[in-house]
Amino acid sequence: MIRATANGSRQAMSSLDDMVRNLKAAEAAGRLTSKLGTYLQPTVLVVDEVGYQPLERAEANLVFQVISKRYEKGSIVLTSNKTFSEWGQVFGDEVLPTAILDRLLHHREVISINGPSHRLKNRLKAIERETHMV
Numbered sequence: 001m002i003r004a005t006a007n008g009s010r011q012a013m014s015s016l017d018d019m020v021r022n023l024k025a026a027e028a029a030g031r032l033t034s035k036l037g038t039y040l041q042p043t044v045l046v047v048d049e050v051g052y053q054p055l056e057r058a059e060a061n062l063v064f065q066v067i068s069k070r071y072e073k074g075s076i077v078l079t080s081n082k083t084f085s086e087w088g089q090v091f092g093d094e095v096l097p098t099a100i101l102d103r104l105l106h107h108r109e110v111i112s113i114n115g116p117s118h119r120l121k122n123r124l125k126a127i128e129r130e131t132h133m134v
Helices: 002-006 016-028 032-040 057-070 084-091 095-105 118-133
Strands: 011-015 044-050 075-080
Touching: 011 016, 011 032, 016 032, 016 044, 016 057, 032 057, 057 095, 084 095
Parallel strands: 011 044, 044 075
Antiparallel strands: none
């Protein structure tokens, strides 16, 4: 992402929830094709918090459209605290996440970071300091 920024490539970042909300609103307004461009045009698309909330079938289909249309055309970075085996729960069935993962993992690299949440770790340290001050 840093290299893409340095060389002038276009990037976009969104939480999955925000992306789905924006796509649903555009679809309801008859502007889905235009709004899809927001997520298809950048060289690098970062989608954060995949799996934070489960998706309805129609929402999962919108996510599939983005991933399918970006397939082999642009980089995508996803962050999630769910394992791939849990994505069936996120996307509401087992077939759709398989199709999504097929496109995501072909010619891709997966970086798995295991361990405690960085945000939670920092917050717990702050609480600990506050407790010692009292």
